[in-house]
Amino acid sequence: MTPTTSQLLETVTTRGNPQIDPSLHVWGWQIVLYLFLGGLVAGIFILTAALELSSGERARTRALGAMPFVALLLLSFGMSFLWLDLAHRFWAWRFYATFRPTSPMSWGAWILVLVYPAGLLLGLGSLDEAQRAWLRARTPGFLRGLLARLTDASDAHRRAVLLTSVLMGVGLGLYTGLLLGTMPARLAWNSAVLGPLFLASGISTGAATLLLLKLDENERRALVRWDLVAIGVELVLLTLLLVGFGTSGEAGRYAAHGFLGGPYTAVFWSLVVIMGLLVPLAMEAIEARRHLPSVALVPVLILAGGLALRWIVLAAGQASAFRLLP
Amino acid sequence: MAVTLPLYTHDLFGTYAGLLVGTLVGIAFGFVLERAGFGRARNLAAQFYLTDTRVLKVMFSAIVTALVGMTLLSGIGVLDLAQITVPETFLWPQLVGGLLLGAGFIVSGYCPGTGVVAIASGNLDGIAAIGGVMLGSLAFGFGYGPLEGFYKSGGMGVARIDRLLGVPMAVVAAAVVAMAVGAFLGGEKLEAIFAPRAGETAPASPPRVKARVFGGFAAIAALALAALALPTRGAATPARTAxxxxxxxxxxxxxxxxxxxxxxxxxxxxxxxxxxxxxxxxxxxxxxxxxxxxxxxxxxxxxxxxxxxxxxxxxxxxxxxxxxxxxxxxxxxxxxxxxTAPVPPANPTPDVVARFQLASALHARFTGAAVAAPVEIRPVVSVPTGPRKGGGC
Amino acid sequence: MSERPFWNPYVAGVVLGLVLLGSFLVMGFGLGSSGGVTRFAVAGAHLFAPKAVETNAYFSQYFGPGKHVLEDWLVFEVLGVFLGGVLGAYSAGRLKLGIEKGPRVTTARRLALAVVGGIFMGFAARLARGCTSGQALTGGAALSLGSWVFMMAVFTGGYLVAPLVRREWR
Incomplete structure (x- = not known):
């Protein structure tokens, strides 16, 4: 028996054989949570800034004014998961020694840095007088001057700050999806639609997070409207994603199969589409039509659906490796 | 009419799409249970104090509907009953399990399905009940060792009542309809006695609704009985074979x-x-x-x-x-x-040689042996075939 | 917005029967719920004691290569029951936090009794291979002898115990 031929066959057939090579599942819950929180934070930035831009006045609810800071905390939380996932954790600074315009990871690393000052300015300007006094009292003496200058700057250039926040939010939200598209060997990630899809989902989960707060009625109604639009856009983009896969040749059809009959069919349609999109959509529509009191369950379902979307796209991508193709 | 149901026999959907059907069926199930009032423990408990026999009415109407529906559809040959999963019978554990579950039902106020609906409608006692169900099923699993003998006792396999009685399903279905309508009327009588005693008004269904529902049951059961007169249908759809x-x-x-x-x-x-x-x-x-x-x-x-x-x-x-x-x-x-190395053909025709070459190449590929020498094709003398002999079988 | 009334029980029963019939006609089997709830419990226990659950003589059937304890028809069906219940309760104006109990029982007692009753049901449903949905309703419609025995036993058990817990409800 010549070893070469039979060994060659053995190797070729057993690639992807679960007993030999279970899967190339290297991105786990850390990345899922990071992408989820990143999208949610992007949504909070876009929505708080957009609310203020459209109404022309600061948030009426105090909790809403503090949300940019909460968003930054959540983002730091998410980034700590990302950092946990890195193989060389203490070389992360190297991202900032360079900038590669063709690399979404490089864009992302820089957006993540720029989001912090933008969020700080957005947040400082959203605080009301009482909150500002509270913050001033708790700031160490040598920083008070800086705080006052930043707050003044934020008030003086409010429109620029708000527009920058929207821009940063859009950039962050898009990046969480486009990041996945950089790996062509992952068939289920090979779509530019993932960027806008994750952005729309981020806006929806951001709105859901804000809806969990006790809000002024006008603010609440505006957020529900934004949420309905975001959910609608998400449904369209999901359809486009699957249509795109289905019409793009063997690799795409393989990726689409994962969601249309393959292993991710049930979880994807049940958790993401039905639980995370259609049921909240129906409930928000019923709420508006029949003037029912809102329930916290709607945002909870949206958040769960958004988490499921990241989890399933991440898992489906890692299960759809190029080498399984004929 | 061809046997076309149940749908899963046509391989229309695989395992995973089947799970999605589960979600959709569940949504309908949960919605109806809620609309039936089963998200509220007091509606369910009332059954056992006879002030409102809603549980009996809903459950038996549902059983009768599905039963007469299946009977009629199989009677006219659309549904293949052999492809329907019937829960297996294990008499003793099911008897004891039923008694325990009934006791748990009235104590907790829910059964497992209605408990989920109670959670969905915001009733915190539903969370407690389902938490209990989870603990109870874990307790069963961890105490399974000594229970195994009893768990498997009284096993009768798939024991369908109609088969045991040796009568057509339509006859049993008709009897179940009669029994159910009797139970409904009896339940309403009991409500009329016990509800006023508890200071409540007995729930009354409009006569028109009752006439339609009961009449519908009777009509479908009668049709199923009439379908017995139809000529029997052919074989069932074959099971999926490899x-x-x-x-x-x-x-x-x-x-x-x-x-x-x-x-x-x-x-x-x-x-x-x-x-x-x-x-x-x-x-x-x-x-x-x-x-x-x-x-x-x-x-x-x-x-x-x-x-x-x-x-x-x-x-x-x-x-x-x-x-x-x-x-x-x-x-x-x-x-x-x-x-095994293929034997060179004795009487090569192009077909045979091609097959031999393929076999030989594959043999070489999988064993590393040298490929067999090419075979020369010789013209084939066709042998006239004589008249076929009769006889034999 | 006031609550919408419940459906007439006979009508609700017929619609429920049509859902059950639909499940039979599409999947070839009926409804269930305790099986799904059990799988959620087992998945939860698996987080804490994976070895103990996987090697358990009863639960080992849920595990194995290529199997996930939650990858099951009943799990998705129970998820659907929850979502359907939410839609039903919300659209009828009934979705609000509360506790169902009689006037003469404290909240703590009611919740404790709900847990105790639940434990009985969870145990009983595994013993009987199903609950009111999987055995009584589904098996009843499929004319399974054991399911009818189970159904009669459920009513018997309920009526026997009901006088003892009268204070919980009346």
Missing amino acids: QTIGPLELARELVTAPETLWIVDLRPGAAAAKERIPGAMVTPPGDARAAFAAGLNPTRRLVAYGASGAADLPDGVRKFPGDVYVLEGGFEGWTSAVL
Whole structure:
């Protein structure tokens, strides 16, 4: 028996054989949570800034004014998961020694840095007088001057700050999806639609997070409207994603199969589409039509659906490796 | 009319789309349970104090509807009853389990399904009840050892009442309809007695609704009985069977497109470990039913083989959602067709030579032996076939 | 917005029967719920004691290569029951936090009794291979002898115990 031929066959057939090579599942819950929180934070930035831009006045609810800071905390939380996932954790600074315009990871690393000052300015300007006094009292003496200058700057250039926040939010939200598209060997990630899809989902989960707060009625109604639009856009983009896969040749059809009959069919349609999109959509529509009191369950379902979307796209991508193709 | 139901027999959807059907059926189930008032423990408990026999009415109406529906559809030959899963009967555990579950029902106020609906409508006692159900099922699992004997006692397999009585299903269905309507009327009488005693008004259904529902039951049951007069239908749809693949064909596929195949070796571990078809997966120890095969990606075809011939397919292979093939002759077939050098044909025709060359090339590929020398094609003398002899069978 | 009334029980029963019939006609089997709830419990226990659950003589059937304890029809069906219940309760104006109990029982007692009753049901449903949905309703419609025995036993058990817990409800 010549070893070469039979060994060659053995190797070729057993690639992807679960007993030999279970899967190339290297991105786990850390990345899922990071992408989820990143999208949610992007949504909070876009929505708080957009609310203020459209109404022309600061948030009426105090909790809403503090949300940019909460968003930054959540983002730091998410980034700590990302950092946990890195193989060389203490070389992360190297991202900032360079900038590669063709690399979404490089864009992302820089957006993540720029989001912090933008969020700080957005947040400082959203605080009301009482909150500002509270913050001033708790700031160490040598920083008070800086705080006052930043707050003044934020008030003086409010429109620029708000527009920058929207821009940063859009950039962050898009990046969480486009990041996945950089790996062509992952068939289920090979779509530019993932960027806008994750952005729309981020806006929806951001709105859901804000809806969990006790809000002024006008603010609440505006957020529900934004949420309905975001959910609608998400449904369209999901359809486009699957249509795109289905019409793009063997690799795409393989990726689409994962969601249309393959292993991710049930979880994807049940958790993401039905639980995370259609049921909240129906409930928000019923709420508006029949003037029912809102329930916290709607945002909870949206958040769960958004988490499921990241989890399933991440898992489906890692299960759809190029080498399984004929 | 052809036998077309149940739908799953047509392979319209695989395992995963089937799970999605579960979500959709569940949504309908949960919605109706809620609308029936079963998200509220007091509506359910009232059954046992006879002030409102809503549980009886809903449950029996549902059973009767599904029963007469299935009876009629199978009576006119649209539904194949053999493809319907009937829960197996284990008399003693089901009797004792029923008593315990009934006791738990009135104490907790919910049954497992209605408890989920109670949670969905915001009732915190539903969370407590379902938490209890979870604890109780874990307790059963961890106390299973000593219980196993009782759990399996009184086993009768699939015991359908109509089969046991030896009468057509339509007759039993008609009897169930009569019994249910009797129970409904009895329940309403009891409500009229017990509800006023508890200071409540007895729930009254509009006579028109009752007339329609009861009349509908009776009409469908009568139609099902009438369908007994129809000529009996032909055989049921065949169960999904595995296709076969010859050893040479498999060998060729293995060379040209190995990534379209899952090969599963069903032989015991030792034999499979010694020698197997390249790339074959071995059944792991302790997984006699090859359950792992059910989880393989269905985009490939699954080829299973035993020691010889078509072995009985284990559950796991059967549940593989994609196409399943059985290797003709099993590993013995593989050995003789691929691992043994093919004998050059004595009477070569182009067809035979082509087959020989393929076999020889595959043999060489899988064993490393030298390819057989080319065979010269000689003209074939056609042998006239004589008249066929009669007789025999 | 006031609550919408419940459906007439006979009508609700017929619609429920049509859902059950639909499940039979599409999937070839009926409804269930305790099986799904059990799988959620087992998945939860698996987080804490994976070895103990996987090697358990009863729960080992849920595990194995290529198997996930939550990858099951009943799990998705129970998820659907929850979502359907949410839609039903919300659209009828009934979705609000509350506790169902009689006027003469404290909240703590009611919740404790709900847990105790739940434990009985969870145990009983595994013993009987199903609950009111999987055995009584589904098996009843399929004319399974054991399911009818189970159904009669459920009513018997309920009526026997009901006088003892009268204070919980009346």
